[in-house]
Amino acid sequence: MPRIEIKDAISRTYDYVIIGGGTAGLVLAARLTETADLSVLVLEAGEENLNDPVLMKLGQFAMIFGQKQYEWCAKTVPQPHAANTVIPWPRGRLLGGSSAVNFTVWNKPAREDFDAWEKLGNEGWNWDRFNKYIERAITYTPPDLSAAEHARRGTPEVLKALWAKGKEGNGPVKVSHPPVPVAPAPLNGNPNGIVLGAMAVDPETRERSFAGNAYWKPSSERPNLHLLTGVIAHRLVTKEVDGELLATGVEFSHKDSSGNVCIAKASREVILSAGDIMTPQILELSGIGRPDVLQSVGIPVKLALDGVGENVQDHVNSTIVVELNENAPDLTFDVLRHPGEAEKHLALFAQGEGLHNMGIHTYIYAPISTFSDRAPEIIANTQKEIERGIAAGKYNPGVIDQYRIVLENMKNVPNCEIIAYPTLITMAPAYLTDDTREGPTPDSLLSRAALRAYRSHFVNKYANANLFDSVELTDTRMDQYE
Numbered sequence: 501m502p503r504i505e506i507k508d509a510i511s512r513t514y515d516y517v518i519i520g521g522g523t524a525g526l527v528l529a530a531r532l533t534e535t536a537d538l539s540v541l542v543l544e545a546g547e548e549n550l551n552d553p554v555l556m557k558l559g560q561f562a563m564i565f566g567q568k569q570y571e572w573c574a575k576t577v578p579q580p581h582a583a584n585t586v587i588p589w590p591r592g593r594l595l596g597g598s599s600a601v602n603f604t605v606w607n608k609p610a611r612e613d614f615d616a617w618e619k620l621g622n623e624g625w626n627w628d629r630f631n632k633y634i635e636r637a638i639t640y641t642p643p644d645l646s647a648a649e650h651a652r653r654g655t656p657e658v659l660k661a662l663w664a665k666g667k668e669g670n671g672p673v674k675v676s677h678p679p680v681p682v683a684p685a686p687l688n689g690n691p692n693g694i695v696l697g698a699m700a701v702d703p704e705t706r707e708r709s710f711a712g713n714a715y716w717k718p719s720s721e722r723p724n725l726h727l728l729t730g731v732i733a734h735r736l737v738t739k740e741v742d743g744e745l746l747a748t749g750v751e752f753s754h755k756d757s758s759g760n761v762c763i764a765k766a767s768r769e770v771i772l773s774a775g776d777i778m779t780p781q782i783l784e785l786s787g788i789g790r791p792d793v794l795q796s797v798g799i800p801v802k803l804a805l806d807g808v809g810e811n812v813q814d815h816v817n818s819t820i821v822v823e824l825n826e827n828a829p830d831l832t833f834d835v836l837r838h839p840g841e842a843e844k845h846l847a848l849f850a851q852g853e854g855l856h857n858m859g860i861h862t863y864i865y866a867p868i869s870t871f872s873d874r875a876p877e878i879i880a881n882t883q884k885e886i887e888r889g890i891a892a893g894k895y896n897p898g899v900i901d902q903y904r905i906v907l908e909n910m911k912n913v914p915n916c917e918i919i920a921y922p923t924l925i926t927m928a929p930a931y932l933t934d935d936t937r938e939g940p941t942p943d944s945l946l947s948r949a950a951l952r953a954y955r956s957h958f959v960n961k962y963a964n965a966n967l968f969d970s971v972e973l974t975d976t977r978m979d980q981y982e
């Protein structure tokens with residue numbers, strides 16, 4: 501019986517205790533318990549949600565934002581370089597972690613990005629090994645589209661054929677493609693160019709394929725794999741052995757432990773896979789981190805490690821909204837805000853049709869020089885900024901090495917991603933007020949802020965030009981988001 505009572509979990513010692521039943525945690529749990537005489541306990545803060553339609557039906561990507569049963573609802577502090585905006589920072593809080601709430605995009609970064617890890621001194625952390633193991637994780641089914649669909653959607657082959665097309669016609673209007681190549685090897689280390697992306701979606705069921713149903717479900721009946729959900733891991737239990745700090749267990753509280761602190765014991769290893777925000781937090785709460793940070797909040801230092809909780813990097817998402825002509829043939833996810841339409845598309849999904857079959861699959865990956873004439877200036881300014889920081893002693897040596905590689909890669913390695921998708925995905929409405937957190941808001945897919953900006957931009961700019969007479973800028977759709 502893999503789901504275990506808390507009293508049983510704390511009464512024994514496991515070989516491995518894994519903090520975080522997310523993407524990495526569940527893969528590790530499944531792989532380790534292939535060896536029948538190894539025992540594993542997984543401690544996960546969220547709950548199991550394997551059949552939740554909000555997660556499994558793809559048209560609803562953004563419905564999870566700001567909802568505590570799906571995500572941690574983390575936010576940044578005000579960002580001085582973004583007009584002091586507080587930016588939502590979602591991370592999955594359920595069995596399967598962020599793989600249960602992500603956008604299912606199955607693309608891979610450039611080879612150089614992974615090789616950089618090895619250059620920084622992490623032997624074996626390179627593209628070849630990454631690719632070997634990521635390939636092991638998947639079964640890839642190529643698209644099976646009609647010729648008409650191929651032409652419409654533009655697979656790499658079709659786009660290549662288009663590019664090879666000779667010059668045709670003699671009219672005055674010039675029609676051409678942007679100067680962006682078709683990506684030569686999007687899933688093989690060179691995504692530079694236009695990519696028709698794959699998704700982590702089961703081709704039979706058209707549902708999300710993620711750590712929960714791919715790794716947990718098939719191994720969940722193993723007697724050597726135990727799971728506790730509704731757990732908050734506080735810190736590692738450690739002791740000193742021959743001058744080294746050894747983790748022997750995890751201190752946690754559980755929804756059923758009435759506030760009492762429990763200990764899960766590990767004889768071999770504690771694996772910390774609580775994601776990029778919580779993992780360093782748990783280390784710091786365990787006394788592992790920057791001494792000045794720990795001391796400032798009264799945590800006794802057990803191991804001074806300067807890198808913990810530092811140097812966080814994430815990609816930002818900025819959106820350009822384009823309203824479709826009403827006669828455009830394609831539907832957008834926005835229609836799912838209407839209860840009638842939402843029901844209709846659930847019914848259509850059962851027949852293999854409708855919006856829940858769609859996803860995010862059209863991308864361009866390219867270095868900044870592809871998009872901006874100012875690329876040399878931007879790179880030079882970044883370099884100056886970094887050199888200034890180095891001179892001022894702002895960075896530790898590891899970060900300096902990392903920045904040097906980043907600067908080099910900025911020149912030619914794809915580091916910008918342009919995604920075209922048929923809706924506006926933003927987190928703003930879900931985070932606007934506390935009371936919006938309680939349930940799905942009808943406007944989770946549309947941002948009030950973006951609509952406001954959209955309206956003021958067009959109304960103010962074109963008010964006298966009568967250019968947008970046909971677009972109902974002040975209709976009720978807009979007003980309900982004010």
Ligand SMILES: Cc1cc2nc3c(=O)[nH]c(=O)nc-3n(C[C@H](O)[C@H](O)[C@H](O)COP(=O)(O)OP(=O)(O)OC[C@H]3O[C@@H](n4cnc5c(N)ncnc54)[C@H](O)[C@@H]3O)c2cc1C
Pocket residue numbers: 519520521522523524525543544545546590591592593594595596597598599601602603604605606607731732733734773774775776778779782
């Ligand atoms: C909104 C969103 C969209 C994304 N879109 C894509 C995409 O389309 N394609 C793609 O490749 N990547 C995408 N990503 C990124 C990708 O999903 C993550 O990088 C990946 O899932 C992270 O895996 P992880 O194991 O490090 O962490 P997670 O999968 O987040 O797992 C961490 C787990 O630890 C648990 N946990 C945390 N703290 C504690 C604690 N104290 N006690 C107990 N449990 C705890 C969490 O609840 C969670 O289940 C997206 C991420 C997000 C958030």
